[in-house]
Amino acid sequence: MAENKSWVLMVTAQTPTNIAVIKYWGKRDESLILPINDSISVTLDPSHLCTTTTVAVSPDFTHDRMWLNGKEISLSGGRYQNCLREIRSRASDVEDEKKGIKIAKRDWENLHLHIASYNNFPTAAGLASSAAGFACLVYSLAKLMNVKEDNSHLSAIARQGSGSACRSLYGGFVKWIMGKDDNGNDSIAVQLVDEKHWDELVILIAVVSSRQKETSSTSGMRETVETSPLVLHRAKEVVPKRVVEMEEAVKSRNFPAFARLTCSDSNQFHAVCLDTSPPIFYMNDTSHRIISCVEKWNRSEGTPQVAYTFDAGPNAVLIARNRKVAALLLQRLLFHFPPQSGADLNSYIVGDKSVLMDAGIQDLKDVEALPPPPEIKDNVPTRKFKGDVSYFICTRPGRGPVLLTEESQALLNPETGLPK
Amino acid sequence: MAENKSWVLMVTAQTPTNIAVIKYWGKRDESLILPINDSISVTLDPSHLCTTTTVAVSPDFTHDRMWLNGKEISLSGGRYQNCLREIRSRASDVEDEKKGIKIAKRDWENLHLHIASYNNFPTAAGLASSAAGFACLVYSLAKLMNVKEDNSHLSAIARQGSGSACRSLYGGFVKWIMGKDDNGNDSIAVQLVDEKHWDELVILIAVVSSRQKETSSTSGMRETVETSPLVLHRAKEVVPKRVVEMEEAVKSRNFPAFARLTCSDSNQFHAVCLDTSPPIFYMNDTSHRIISCVEKWNRSEGTPQVAYTFDAGPNAVLIARNRKVAALLLQRLLFHFPPQSGADLNSYIVGDKSVLMDAGIQDLKDVEALPPPPEIKDNVPTRKFKGDVSYFICTRPGRGPVLLTEESQALLNPETGLPK
Numbered sequence: 086m087a088e089n090k091s092w093v094l095m096v097t098a099q100t101p102t103n104i105a106v107i108k109y110w111g112k113r114d115e116s117l118i119l120p121i122n123d124s125i126s127v128t129l130d131p132s133h134l135c136t137t138t139t140v141a142v143s144p145d146f147t148h149d150r151m152w153l154n155g156k157e158i159s160l161s162g163g164r165y166q167n168c169l170r171e172i173r174s175r176a177s178d179v180e181d182e183k184k185g186i187k188i189a190k191r192d193w194e195n196l197h198l199h200i201a202s203y204n205n206f207p208t209a210a211g212l213a214s215s216a217a218g219f220a221c222l223v224y225s226l227a228k229l230m231n232v233k234e235d236n237s238h239l240s241a242i243a244r245q246g247s248g249s250a251c252r253s254l255y256g257g258f259v260k261w262i263m264g265k266d267d268n269g270n271d272s273i274a275v276q277l278v279d280e281k282h283w284d285e286l287v288i289l290i291a292v293v294s295s296r297q298k299e300t301s302s303t304s305g306m307r308e309t310v311e312t313s314p315l316v317l318h319r320a321k322e323v324v325p326k327r328v329v330e331m332e333e334a335v336k337s338r339n340f341p342a343f344a345r346l347t348c349s350d351s352n353q354f355h356a357v358c359l360d361t362s363p364p365i366f367y368m369n370d371t372s373h374r375i376i377s378c379v380e381k382w383n384r385s386e387g388t389p390q391v392a393y394t395f396d397a398g399p400n401a402v403l404i405a406r407n408r409k410v411a412a413l414l415l416q417r418l419l420f421h422f423p424p425q426s427g428a429d430l431n432s433y434i435v436g437d438k439s440v441l442m443d444a445g446i447q448d449l450k451d452v453e454a455l456p457p458p459p460e461i462k463d464n465v466p467t468r469k470f471k472g473d474v475s476y477f478i479c480t481r482p483g484r485g486p487v488l489l490t491e492e493s494q495a496l497l498n499p500e501t502g503l504p505k
Numbered sequence: 506m507a508e509n510k511s512w513v514l515m516v517t518a519q520t521p522t523n524i525a526v527i528k529y530w531g532k533r534d535e536s537l538i539l540p541i542n543d544s545i546s547v548t549l550d551p552s553h554l555c556t557t558t559t560v561a562v563s564p565d566f567t568h569d570r571m572w573l574n575g576k577e578i579s580l581s582g583g584r585y586q587n588c589l590r591e592i593r594s595r596a597s598d599v600e601d602e603k604k605g606i607k608i609a610k611r612d613w614e615n616l617h618l619h620i621a622s623y624n625n626f627p628t629a630a631g632l633a634s635s636a637a638g639f640a641c642l643v644y645s646l647a648k649l650m651n652v653k654e655d656n657s658h659l660s661a662i663a664r665q666g667s668g669s670a671c672r673s674l675y676g677g678f679v680k681w682i683m684g685k686d687d688n689g690n691d692s693i694a695v696q697l698v699d700e701k702h703w704d705e706l707v708i709l710i711a712v713v714s715s716r717q718k719e720t721s722s723t724s725g726m727r728e729t730v731e732t733s734p735l736v737l738h739r740a741k742e743v744v745p746k747r748v749v750e751m752e753e754a755v756k757s758r759n760f761p762a763f764a765r766l767t768c769s770d771s772n773q774f775h776a777v778c779l780d781t782s783p784p785i786f787y788m789n790d791t792s793h794r795i796i797s798c799v800e801k802w803n804r805s806e807g808t809p810q811v812a813y814t815f816d817a818g819p820n821a822v823l824i825a826r827n828r829k830v831a832a833l834l835l836q837r838l839l840f841h842f843p844p845q846s847g848a849d850l851n852s853y854i855v856g857d858k859s860v861l862m863d864a865g866i867q868d869l870k871d872v873e874a875l876p877p878p879p880e881i882k883d884n885v886p887t888r889k890f891k892g893d894v895s896y897f898i899c900t901r902p903g904r905g906p907v908l909l910t911e912e913s914q915a916l917l918n919p920e921t922g923l924p925k
Contacts, residue, residue: 315776318738349782356735356780362765363800364772370790380783 092186093502094179095141096229097495100221100486101131102206102213103252104288104402106347106394107331108354109261111310111320116163117269118248121310121317122324124261125331126252127404128280129288130483133436136217137489138202139496140225142188146197152496152504153202153218160200167245168223169198176230193230201496201504206478212290213396219246220253224486236485240274256280256484258335260328280482283338286404287411287440290478291418293371293399300365302397305358312362319357324350340406344389347404348379351394367397371422371473375401378421378458382414385460390414412443415477419446420455421467422474436479512606513922514599515561516649517915520641520906521551522626522633523672524708524822526767526814527751528774529681531730531740536583537689538668541730541737542744544681545751546672547824548700549708550903553856556637557909558622559916560645562608566617572916572924573622573638580620587665588643589618596650613650620646621916621924626898632710633816639666640673644906656905660694676700676904678755680748700902703758706824707831707860710898711838713791713819720785722817725778732782739777744770760826764809767824768799771814787817791842791893795821798841798878799834805880810834832863835897839866840875841887842894856899 109124149169151160160166176193180186188196202221204214223243227234240251244261252259255276264272300308309316327346334342358365368376372395383389391414392404403418405411415434424433430449434441446452457467489495498505529544569589571580580589596613600606608616622641624634643663647654660671664681672679675696684692720728729736747766754762778785788796792815803809811834812824823838825831835854844853850869854861866872877887909915918925 314743315735315738315773318735318742322738323734345782349780352782352784353735353780356776359779360769360773360776362769362772363804364796366793366796369793373786373789376784376786384783 091143091145092184093141093143093145093497093499094181094184094186094188094229095139095495095497095499095502096225097137097139097489098221098225098228098486099131099135099137099489100217100224100253101128101256101483102134102136102217103128103249103259104213104394104396105249105252106343106392107324107327107350109248110354110357111306111316112248114267114269115307117272118244119269119272120248120261120263121320123263123328124249124252125277125328125335126249126259126261127286127288127482128253128256128259128485130480132483133478133480134206134212134217136202136204136214136221137494137496138200138218138221138225140222140229141199141497141502142196142229143199143502144196146199146502149198149200151200151202154204155504164219164246168219168242169226171242171245172223172226172230172232175227175232175234177233179229179231198226199497199502203496212292212400213249215247216249216253219243219250220486222246223250224254228488237273237275241270241272244269244272244274254485257282257482260332276485277332277335280484283335283482285407286482287408288480288482289403289405289411289414289418289440290480291375291401291403291422292475292478293369293401294473294475295369295399299367299398305361305365305397308365309357309361313357313360315360316357319353323353341389344383344392344404344406347392347394355395367399368395369399371470372399372401374421374470374473375403375418378417379403381460382417382458408440408443411440411479412445415440415444415446415479416455417458418474418477419444419452420457420469422470423452424449425472432476434477434479437481438479440479511563511565512604513561513563513565513917513919514601514604514606514608514649515559515915515917515919515922516645517557517559517909518641518645518648518906519551519555519557519909520637520644520673521548521676521903522554522556522637523548523669523679524633524814524816525669525672526763526812527744527747527770529668530774530777531726531736532668534687534689535727537692538664539689539692540668540681540683541740543683543748544669544672545697545748545755546669546679546681547706547708547902548673548676548679548905550900552903553898553900554626554632554637556622556624556634556641557914557916558620558638558641558645560642560649561619561917561922562616562649563619563922564616566619566922569618569620571620571622574624575924584639584666588639588662589646591662591665592643592646592650592652595647595652595654597653599649599651618646619917619922623916632712632820633669635667636669636673639663639670640906642666643670644674648908657693657695661690661692664689664692664694674905677702677902680752696905697752697755700904703755703902705827706902707828708900708902709823709825709831709834709838709860710900711795711821711823711842712895712898713789713821714893714895715789715819719787719818725781725785725817728785729777729781733777733780735780736777739773743773761809764803764812764824764826767812767814775815787819788815789819791890792819792821794841794890794893795823795838798837799823801880802837802878828860828863831860831899832865835860835864835866835899836875837878838894838897839864839872840877840889842890843872844869845892852896854897854899857901858899860899
């Protein structure tokens with residue numbers, strides 16, 4: 086270690102969130118977080134949805150501490166402890182010649198960490214913040230501690246923080262292989278294709294207002310595995326075939342197959358939630374209306390234009406086959422779900438605003454002037470559901486974790502190791 | 506036949522509706538209406554929900570005609586034709602000495618029928634009006650034509666009008682045995698226990714306001730069988746065990762087992778609807794809230810007090826273990842779902858009003874004064890959902906079909922054979 090003077094060594098990383106298109110629901114091992122089936126996800130562009138984490142080490146730190154979105158939180162939970170233990174056990178020698186710091190492999194056991202993490206989207210909105218969060222924690226610690234393992238090995242550590250976190254260690258499309266080993270070493274994420282492979286896809290997320298208290302996914306999936314007579318049939322008979330078909334659809338950029346599989350698998354995940362005792366409802370009437378809107382349009386076009394998928398909450402993630410379709414989709418969504426009167430369009434549509442421009446919408450008057458989509462023209466009167474969507478995020482498939490090397494991007498003070 | 510003078514021979518019958526507690530969803534033969542699994546239902550008291558049908562024959566009638574709720578409808582549909590053909594083929598000699606009428610077995614082929622049918626509840630409310638309707642049609646025609654077959658054989662004919670109609674030929678609890686024969690002759694209903702066996706049960710139906718156009722059950726179940734990867738597993742692996750357990754629960758009046766099976770099977774039916782492509786949603790947010798209210802209460806009591814079940818629509822059918830529980834249930838429902846301001850309580854709670862008296866509610870002020878149920882007291886603030894329920898029907902398990910012999914109860918004029 087460096088001698089005689091105080092020092093702080095820091096690493097900052099940014100990690101994306103991801104959305105499953107073949108769903109993970111159900112564990113075969115609660116503690117190691119081993120799933121009952123493979124799953125496949127698309128990584129979302131970190132420009133719009135990501136976690137940034139700075140990890141720091143210093144001989145002056147007296148215990149491990151963490152701040153999430155500026156607020157100190159406890160690290161005593163088993164999931165944090167598992168990740169910290171697994172990463173520490175893989176630490177290597179670290180040398181920073183410029184700062185004159187040398188940390189030997191064995192020193193890591195006695196050094197304490199400061200961790201600051203920040204989501205660029207609302208944590209409570211049900212947008213898989215824990216996936217990005219644990220992936221970023223593990224990735225940044227691995228860089229700080231000079232862990233030699235590749236991202237797939239790191240994914241098996243992130244998995245122990247939050248199952249879906251393992252899929253956030255890669256960009257593009259990612260498969261989480263369930264594995265067979267009892268120790269979980271083969272339950273890892275692998276990249277199917279990178280984010281450039283299918284870059285015409287556009288993703289719109291409708292953040293749906295919800296007044297219901299939702300079942301956490303941890304307890305929800307436990308209750309499903311314990312009580313649903315359908316979930317094991319899904320995991321053993323249905324999902325394996327879908328995973329093969331989805332890999333093929335993604336690799337060949339076959340949008341109709343991709344959409345069919347994505348929608349069916351989302352619906353089946355919610356079906357096994359409903360088959361749970363007591364039943365779990367994540368989708369609400371707004372979610373149902375968004376599905377009906379997409380299904381009607383897809384049917385009228387003869388071939389799918391948009392896929393939908395819903396996680397453990399009412400938010401819709403809509404994947405449009407290209408930019409042109411995304412603009413038409415946004416028109417339809419804004420027609421059915423206009424913002425509250427007097428709302429600011431700029432905060433109603435966030436992320437990649439160019440989709441809004443493509444849709445020819447510049448202000449609220451343009452929203453009000455939207456005609457009913459042709460596929461519903463016969464079904465007058467068309468109801469509008471003002472206020473049922475909180476806001477929309479426009480994004481796209483994105484890259485995996487990256488290091489942020491600018492000191493200005495760090496969340497901890499380089500002198501004190503405390504939040505800036 | 507009677508000679509030289511005009512005559513009309515009539516029969517009037519009343520038939521109950523029924524609600525499945527183990528659900529029928531999916532046919533193995535569309536034309537004969539043969540199901541993919543057994544189902545079990547409870548017959549509802551015809552005082553509150555029934556169909557009354559008058560059937561008449563006269564040599565003066567020139568063709569078969571039918572009036573439903575006062576409006577003439579076509580009998581050309583395959584389902585009506587199948588029922589009429591099957592019943593005619595089983596007709597026997599009929600003699601009415603008083604009127605001097607003699608109809609020989611062979612005459613029935615050339616005689617035409619007039620049929621008038623009336624539901625004592627809104628047809629559009631999604632309360633299985635076709636079940637009571639076809640059961641009543643077949644039952645009344647069988648009496649008119651002196652068909653010798655018993656109700657189980659008649660059920661196989663009613664089944665060809667509407668699957669669930671076969672279960673309306675008995676009171677109490679009824680099992681529809683799916684059968685094995687290709688001709689459907691063994692796909693019949695049998696009574697498990699009569700309506701006196703478990704007469705402390707009280708049934709509350711919440712007729713839920715819906716603005717969505719619903720998928721008909723005929724096309725819905727066809728789409729489920731064609732597209733759901735889960736429905737056959739349900740039919741072959743899950744339902745057979747549940748049917749055995751449900752029979753045992755009904756026979757031994759084991760309410761906890763009955764409630765567990767009823768709720769789980771309703772939820773699983775809606776799960777396979779959701780697993781259909783495109784997905785079918787019959788329950789809405791109001792349905793979900795009613796389920797949550799019942800689940801919370803059942804949990805807080807340690808043992809189920811109320812079972813819920815939902816058919817192909819958002820209406821809740823709630824089965825309370827006894828009258829005392831029914832009064833407590835009605836208090837809870839009225840707390841969460843009060844009538845619109847200025848509504849008439851008398852038309853908001855229909856059927857057996859004594860439940861309202863037991864609940865200590867005489868007017869809207871009593872509804873407004875209802876305290877939050879103790880099991881939700883901690884979760885303040887409690888939202889109210891005024892107007893989300895259209896009205897409640899209080900009823901109980903009831904008897905099977907009966908003949909109405911008073912001429913005043915007939916729906917057709919005894920001289921003309923036309924609607925009164």
